[in-house]
Amino acid sequence: MPQRTVPVSSRLGDVRYEIRGALSRRARELEAEGRDIVRLNIGNPGLFGFSVPEHLRRTVETQLPRSEAYCHQQGLQGAREAIAAREAARGAVGAHADNVFIGNGVSELIDLTLRALLNSGEEVLLPSPDYPLWSAATVLNGGRARYYPCPAGRGHLPDPDEIEALITPRTRALVLINPNNPTGAVYPRELLQALVRVAERHRLLLLSDEIYDGILYDGAEFHPLAPLAGETPCITYSGLSKMHRACGYRVGWISLSGTPARFGEFRAALDLLSALRLCANVPTQWAVEPALTGPDTMAELVGSGGRLHAARRAVLDGVARSEFLDVVAPQGALYAFPSVRTQQFGSFDDEDFALNLLETENVLVVPGTGFNIRERNHFRLTLLPQPEEIGDVFSRIERCLGRLARS
Numbered sequence: 001m002p003q004r005t006v007p008v009s010s011r012l013g014d015v016r017y018e019i020r021g022a023l024s025r026r027a028r029e030l031e032a033e034g035r036d037i038v039r040l041n042i043g044n045p046g047l048f049g050f051s052v053p054e055h056l057r058r059t060v061e062t063q064l065p066r067s068e069a070y071c072h073q074q075g076l077q078g079a080r081e082a083i084a085a086r087e088a089a090r091g092a093v094g095a096h097a098d099n100v101f102i103g104n105g106v107s108e109l110i111d112l113t114l115r116a117l118l119n120s121g122e123e124v125l126l127p128s129p130d131y132p133l134w135s136a137a138t139v140l141n142g143g144r145a146r147y148y149p150c151p152a153g154r155g156h157l158p159d160p161d162e163i164e165a166l167i168t169p170r171t172r173a174l175v176l177i178n179p180n181n182p183t184g185a186v187y188p189r190e191l192l193q194a195l196v197r198v199a200e201r202h203r204l205l206l207l208s209d210e211i212y213d214g215i216l217y218d219g220a221e222f223h224p225l226a227p228l229a230g231e232t233p234c235i236t237y238s239g240l241s242k243m244h245r246a247c248g249y250r251v252g253w254i255s256l257s258g259t260p261a262r263f264g265e266f267r268a269a270l271d272l273l274s275a276l277r278l279c280a281n282v283p284t285q286w287a288v289e290p291a292l293t294g295p296d297t298m299a300e301l302v303g304s305g306g307r308l309h310a311a312r313r314a315v316l317d318g319v320a321r322s323e324f325l326d327v328v329a330p331q332g333a334l335y336a337f338p339s340v341r342t343q344q345f346g347s348f349d350d351e352d353f354a355l356n357l358l359e360t361e362n363v364l365v366v367p368g369t370g371f372n373i374r375e376r377n378h379f380r381l382t383l384l385p386q387p388e389e390i391g392d393v394f395s396r397i398e399r400c401l402g403r404l405a406r407s
């Protein structure tokens with residue numbers, strides 16, 4: 001008799017999340033053996049000594065007694081009003097608390113919006129590299145990922161003509177991640193305007209993941225998509241995890257913009273799916289209003305002299321010193337996405353390299369293919385460690401690459 005095991009949905013067949021995948025499990029085993037692993041795989045500020053701004057933490061503590069009941073499925077009214085006011089101030093058309101939905105992180109809302117949108121076999125245009133939850137949620141909701149390339153050779157920017165060439169009658173949405181994870185690219189205004197024109201011509205829903213919208217380096221300018229999209233239906237995603245270093249609070253939101261009538265039944269679909277999961281965590285939703293109306297606590301970290309500014313500099317210096325590496329300088333977000341010049345290696349594979357780096361140098365990075373690219377010579381690291389530690393990490397990376405080049 002064959003052993004009976006619990007069956008697994010075939011929908012999971014194409015689903016990967018390498019950021020917390022096999023290498024991360026291996027790192028845990030090594031740690032259990034007493035090794036000290038430098039974990040650069042997750043953009044989780046709280047693990048690197050960053051803390052949630054005091055005024056947000058205090059608000060949550062104070063409001064805890066008022067957080068015992070479920071709230072409205074779309075989220076606390078005051079929080080939604082603060083989000084809508086911010087969107088309106090930026091110039092988003094139709095910004096209103098009724099068009100804001102709060103979730104347990106942007107993660108939940110990526111899944112929820114794609115679930116509301118997709119029928120089986122319908123297509124979503126995703127950047128390659130992408131943040132892999134976007135691919136996973138597309139597939140898990142019956143859709144198909146169509147990737148538009150954002151190669152290092154052009155600063156990890158997309159090409160509107162290439163995107164347009166991928167559109168079929170089954171294409172439903174165009175996803176942008178700006179500032180980008182994993183590449184750090186920040187999209188220029190003219191590019192965003194061109195992408196809006198593509199969406200408008202083909203009646204695609206614009207989905208703009210802007211969770212890193214204020215994490216910008218060296219004068220990079222961020223342009224929110226919603227105001228540029230105008231009447232065109234657009235969903236903007238953001239939250240507390242990155243800008244406010246509150247990953248564990250699990251609070252994210254979406255704001256719908258564009259002519260309300262063009263959303264048709266979609267708004268009601270989001271409302272229904274939100275109601276089915278009752279509501280997002282209530283206590284931490286209280287932090288949204290002070291986060292959006294209080295001081296900008298990110299500016300000092302990314303500005304000259306700030307810790308993230310110095311960390312990014314340390315990455316650029318590490319790459320500049322390297323015999324093997326190139327990188328497009330990140331303009332925003334919390335990561336760098338270096339590439340290895342493979343000519344100096346007999347063969348090169350990003351997953352083998354990342355495993356070797358972990359086993360021999362105790363450094364955990366994420367192989368580039370974990371972000372749905374074809375090239376096998378990239379890796380991602382987060383900018384969250386202390387700058388001195390990043391310098392040391394690049395010495396270890398160089399040692400590992402040197403050994404592989406000679407082998």
Ligand code: PLP
Pocket residue numbers: 043104105106107108131177181209211238239240241247250251252
């Ligand atoms: N979108 C992007 C581009 C991200 O990098 C992340 C987390 O790293 C998320 C969404 C998920 O964020 P949240 O913590 O709000 O679920």
